[in-house]
Each structure stands twice: as C-alpha cells, then as structure tokens.
Amino acid sequence: MTEKEKMLAGLMYNPSDPELTKARYHARLTFQKANALTEADRAERDALYNSLIEAGQDLCIEPPFHCDYGSNIKAGNRVFMNYGCCILDVATVTIGDNVMFAPNVQLYSATHPIDAKSRNSGKELGKPITIGNNVWIGGNSTICPGVTLGNNVVVGAGSVVTKSFPDDVVIAGNPARVIKNITNNDL
Template structure:
C-alpha cells in the first residue's frame, strides 16, 4: 500500500511521504490565493474554492481565511456556509450534509496520533473519518474530534469540544460536549 492508501484506510502512515507533501502544498497554494482575494473578486474566489473542495455540491460559501490539509477528502452537500477562520484537517474523509452552517473558528480534525509515546515519536499518524448530517449548525470555536458522527439537525454550542458521536435532533455543548436539549423538529 502507498502511504496515501494507508492514510485513507485509517492506518498508520508517514505524512512525510513525497506524494502527500505535494498534495498538501498544492492545496495550500490554492487556499493562500483564496484567502488573499477581496470581496470584489467573488467569482475568482468561488472558482478557487471549488478547486479546493473538489467534492462539493452547489451553493458553497466560505469566508476567508480557510485552511485544510488536502481538500479532496472533504465531501460537502448543498448550501454549506463556513464563517471566518474555519480549519478542516481532512486526512480522512469529512462528509458534510446539506444545509450546514459553521460559525467562525470551527475546527474539524480527522488527524490523530498514537497514545503510546514510542509510536507517536515515530512521526507516523493516522486519522478517523468525520460525518456531519444535514441541517447541522456548529457554533463558533467548536472543535469536532476524529471519528465523530453528528446526526441530522444537530446544533453544536459555541466552544464545544465534540469527542463522541451524537444522534439526530439534539443540542450539544460543553467540554466534552454532552446533550443539553432535544429538538422537536416535527
């Protein structure tokens, strides 16, 4: 297996692999250009945005600055809005449903490291996919950790640290996040 195949399979891989370095450099050039453009250059920003988000559906809107690892591992549904300073470490697949909103400084991290220091000091890492359902609103400064799945219609409170998965129709908040309310979406 190549290092990229290992990475996408959730196995330990070497992030210093030349193929992976090249992919990260390519997307960094794109988001650096995207982040440098002003609002009068909306068409050009949008073109670059869809080069970063190769697997995005229609009506994608991201306020700069934005950062990610690869971009190609992000699958975005229709009507995704991300506010300022969002970061997605998409070492594994990040699936985002339709009609989602992210507040400023939302952080989505698929990348993780071994707990044992000898393995961690090897420089190798691995990642766990993240899935975000439809109609999810993630408040500012929230962090979504590796391996999390959020159901449909979830609201994540500002500053929450989401370390585990949650079902549909709940409001979650805190560190670590917990259910604070159910939502009646009937």
Template sequence: MSEREKMLAGELYDPSDDELLKLRLKARLLTEELNTTSVELQCKRVEITKRLFGTTGDNIYIESSFNCDYGSNIHVGDNFYANFGCVILDVAEVKFGKNCLLAPQVGIYTATHPLDPVERNSGLEFAQPITIGDNCWIGGHAVINPGVTLGDNVVVASGAVVTKSFGDNVVIGGNPARVLKEISTKA
C-alpha cells in the same frame, strides 16, 4: 499500499511521503489563493473552492481565512457556509450534508497521533473520518474530534468539544459535549 491509501484507510502512515507532501502543497497554494481573493469576486472564490474540495454542492461560501490539510478529502452538500477562521484537518474524509453552517473559528480535526510515546515520536500518524448530517449548525470555537458522526439537524453550542458521535435532532454542548436538549422539528 501507498502512504496515501494507508492514510485514507485509517492506518498508520508516513506524512513525509512525497505524494502527500505534493498534495498538501497544492492545498496550501489553493487556500492561499482563496484567502487572498477579494470577497467582491465571489464566482472566483467558488471556483477555487471547487478545485480545492473533493466534491461540492451548490451555493457554497467560505470566509477567509480558511485552512485545511488536503482539501480533496472535504465533501460538502448544497448551501454550505464556513465563517472566518475555519480549520479542517482533512487527513481522512470529512463529509457535510446539505444546509450546514460553521461559525467562526470552528476546528474539525480528523488527524490524530498514537498514544504510545515511542510510536508517536516515530512520526507516523493516523486519522479517522468525520461525518456531519444535513441542516447542522456548529457554533463558534467548537471542535469536532476524529471519528465523530453527527446526525441531521444537530446544533453544536459555541466552545463545545465533541469527542463522540450524536444522533439526529439534538443540541450538544460542553467539554466533553453532551446532549443539552432535543430539537422538535416542524414538519
């Protein structure tokens, strides 16, 4: 099994592997290009994002600055928006449904490290995927931790630290995040 296959399978892997180094460099170059392309060139910005991300829907917009590890492990649906300063550490897959909004400074982190200090100091790491449902809004400075799944119509309050998964139709907030209220949808 290659280091990339181990990484995507959630197993311990070596991030200094040549293939992974090349993939991260490609992502750094594409994010650099995206972040330095004028907002007046929206079609070019979308084209760069489509080359960076694994899959995209229609109507996507990423404000600069944007940073990610690989890009190819990010999958977004239609009508995706990421505001200024978004960071997605996509060591594992990060999937967004349609109509998702990320406020400024949102951090989405699939990457993690062993708790045991000897194992952690070996340089090996691992990751857990993150899935965000349809119609979700993640507030400014919120953090989504490895392994989290959010259902449809979830609102994450500003500054929340999301350490576990939540179902549909809830507003969550706090550190660690908890349900603040249920959302009644208009049919």
C-alpha cells in the same frame, strides 16, 4: 499500499511521503491564493475553494479557510463556512446539506498514537468525520477525529465534540454532551 492509501484507510502512515507532501503543498497554495482575494474577486475566490473541495451547489466559504488536502472533504448543497474554518482532512470529512459553521470551527480528522513510542515514530493516522444534514456548529467549536453528528444537530459555541451524537439534539460543552432534544416546538 501507498502512504496515501494507508492514510485514507485509517492506518498509520508517513506524512512526509512525497506524494502527500506535494498534495498538501498544492492545497496550501490554493487556499492561500483564495484567502488573499478581496470581496471584489469573490467569483475567483469561490472557484478556488470549489477546486479544493468536492461540493454540491452553493458552497460558501468566508476567508480565511485552511485544510490539509481539500480533496478528502465532501460537502453537500448549501454549506456555509464562516471566517477561520480549519479542516484537517487526512481522513474523509463528509458534510451534509444545509450545514452552517460559525467562525473558527475546526474539524480534525487527523490524530496521533497515544503510545509515546509510536507517536515519536513520526507516523500519523486519521479517523473520518461525518456531519449530517441541517447541522449548525457554533463558533470556536472543535469536532474531533471519528465523530459523527446526526441530522439537525446544533453544537453550542465553544464545544469540544469528542464522541458521536444522534439526530435532533442540541449539544454543548467540553466535552460536549446533550443539552436538550429538539422538538417541533423549538424555534
């Protein structure tokens, strides 16, 4: 297996691999160029972001935006990422339709071994993240490796989401926990 194949399979891989280094470099050049463009150049900026991410219709990213590769981010229709979004996409990050990220939302599929000897080897691994449809993630929230958020989830500002949650819940805190179930009576 190549290092990229290991990375995408969730196995330990060498991030210094030339193929991976080149792909990260390409992503950085692309998002740095997009982030530097003014509002007058929004069409060009949107085209650059769309060249990084596999997205449906109406992807909207407010700069600055950062990612590892971009190519491992799969976004649905009508996805909005506000200022300061960072997605570490060493594993696949799947984002559903009608998803909103408030400022400074972080999605980290990248992780490291807990064992110090393994961690000091320089190898890494990743765990995929899945965000369902109609999800709203509040500002300064962090979604950790391996998390799945169901449909219609609301994540309170400043939350650290370390585990998966089902549909129709409001979660908040560090670590995030269910605050309430969403009902048809909620606005």
